[in-house]
Amino acid sequence: MTRRSWRALGVVMCVLAWGGGLPPSAEACSGPVCDLGGIVPPTAGAAVPANVPALVIVPSLFQSMDAGSVHLRTAEGTDVAAGITQSAHGSAVVAPAAPLVPGAAYRLEGDSPCPYGPDTLGVTFTASEPLPLPGATGLLEAGPEQQGNVYVIGGATCAVETRGSSLRLRFTPAPELVPFLPWVHWTVEVDGKPWASAPHGSLGPTGELAVTTRLKYTRDLLWLYTVCEVLPEAGQPQDMGLEPGRHVATLRPVLEHLDPPLPSVEVPFELTCPKKSTEPDPVPNDEGCSQAGGGLTALGLFATLQLWRRRARGVRSA
Numbered sequence: 001m002t003r004r005s006w007r008a009l010g011v012v013m014c015v016l017a018w019g020g021g022l023p024p025s026a027e028a029c030s031g032p033v034c035d036l037g038g039i040v041p042p043t044a045g046a047a048v049p050a051n052v053p054a055l056v057i058v059p060s061l062f063q064s065m066d067a068g069s070v071h072l073r074t075a076e077g078t079d080v081a082a083g084i085t086q087s088a089h090g091s092a093v094v095a096p097a098a099p100l101v102p103g104a105a106y107r108l109e110g111d112s113p114c115p116y117g118p119d120t121l122g123v124t125f126t127a128s129e130p131l132p133l134p135g136a137t138g139l140l141e142a143g144p145e146q147q148g149n150v151y152v153i154g155g156a157t158c159a160v161e162t163r164g165s166s167l168r169l170r171f172t173p174a175p176e177l178v179p180f181l182p183w184v185h186w187t188v189e190v191d192g193k194p195w196a197s198a199p200h201g202s203l204g205p206t207g208e209l210a211v212t213t214r215l216k217y218t219r220d221l222l223w224l225y226t227v228c229e230v231l232p233e234a235g236q237p238q239d240m241g242l243e244p245g246r247h248v249a250t251l252r253p254v255l256e257h258l259d260p261p262l263p264s265v266e267v268p269f270e271l272t273c274p275k276k277s278t279e280p281d282p283v284p285n286d287e288g289c290s291q292a293g294g295g296l297t298a299l300g301l302f303a304t305l306q307l308w309r310r311r312a313r314g315v316r317s318a
Contacts (some may be wrong), residue, residue, distance in 0.1 A: 038063075038112065040123040041182030041201040050102045051130035054095040054256035056087070056183050056200045057121055061216060063113035064090030065121075070110035072096065080106065086276035087256060088185050089199040095215055095257045100127035136174035137262050138207065140251050142269035143168040150225050153218040155235040162237055165271050166225035169249060178205045180255055183209070184262075188221055188248040190242060196221045199257075210248070224249065228273035246270045 023100040039058040042048055048055070055072065059065045070092045072080040081097040092110055100106065109122025147165040154160035169188070173181065182201045189195055196219035204210040209222055218239065250266040 016055075022076075038065075038114075038121045039199075039201060040108065040121055042125055044123050044125070046123075046125050047128035048100070048125050049129070049131040050100040050127040051133065052100070052180065052183060053133070053258045054093050054183060055108055056094070056256060057091075057092045057108065057110050058201060059090045059121070059198050060112065060114040060117070065092035065110055065113060067092050070094060071108075071110075073107045075105035075107065077107075088197070088254070091185070093202055093256045100126050100131065102129050112296065131179050132176055133258065134174060134177040134180055134255065134262060135253070136176065137253050137265050138171060138173040138177060140249070140265040140267045141170040141172075142249070142267050143170055145269075145271060147272070150227060150241075152225065152227060152237045152241065153237055154237040154239070160237045161231060161234040162227045163229035163231065163274065164225060164227045164241065165244075165273065166223060167269060167271065169205065169222040169251070169267065169269075171222065171251060171265075172206065173203070173207055176253075177253075181205065184253050184255045185283045186221055186254075187252045189252065190224065190247050193249075195219060195224070195242075195249070199230065224269065224271065226271045226273070242271055244271055244273050 020101060038060045041056060041058065052318045056064055057070060065086060067086045069082050072082050072094050076078060080100075083097070085093050085094040085095075090113075094108060103126070103225065105124060105126050107122060107124050108160075109120050112118055112121050144164050145167045148163070150162050150164040150166050150294060151159045152162060177184075179314065181203055184203070185200045185290045186198045186202060187194065188197070198209070198217060198221040202221065209220060226244050227240040230236065246268065247270070248266055248268050250264050252264045253262045255262055
């Protein structure tokens, strides 16, 4: 089958996967085979520190880069000596054998793994002056807990409404890390167990989550939650989240080929379930009567009966 035929087939499969020809079901929440292009940090024409430990090509959705197809070349087309490997999330990592030359233009490219769209993923950039390599990661904080509706992955529409609590982690990158963020991928652990991950370039300069795809990464990197109540009418979630209670979140960054590696940062947090009221439902004023009201009515009835009896005795005496 030719590449053009694969592209046509890929378009049809994406339409079907998004509900164009399939009935609603859990399988419908699987996303397309791949998207129309990949993310290549940095953007075209950007300046890259000449001493960047490694460059990265992030593939399109649900795909992996073929490291053998990746090349780093000068603007004139000369190959630059570099080690090329495949890394987390299917990305291709390119580690130059020597620092780049400040002021020189380079081209990083590789074959697109997507069967339709552009044949090549690539970007042209310019090497800037070297920058101090980061030794610190930054600050991680836990935002306030929010109780109420929690929307989690599940169902044909990829979102199921539940009841529970959640919070967002707030990350502030160290200033020396900010210029190198495009080449960092991330993992969050809770109590030492994997919770969520995000590919290279996912966090922006202020620590915000700039790139997220719920179809592939069903947990947002910086969002923690627990499901306390499943609503039958809303559907069954695929993931109940964390157990209620106290936990410790750890954010682990990986800047490719940095030696020594970046340290992880952590923060304690707590998630609790909303308390259910133990008070009985109040009785409306127009239905039933209170104990005090009932007692007053009985006393009034008793007094009326006594009055009738006295009147009856008076009539008989006459």
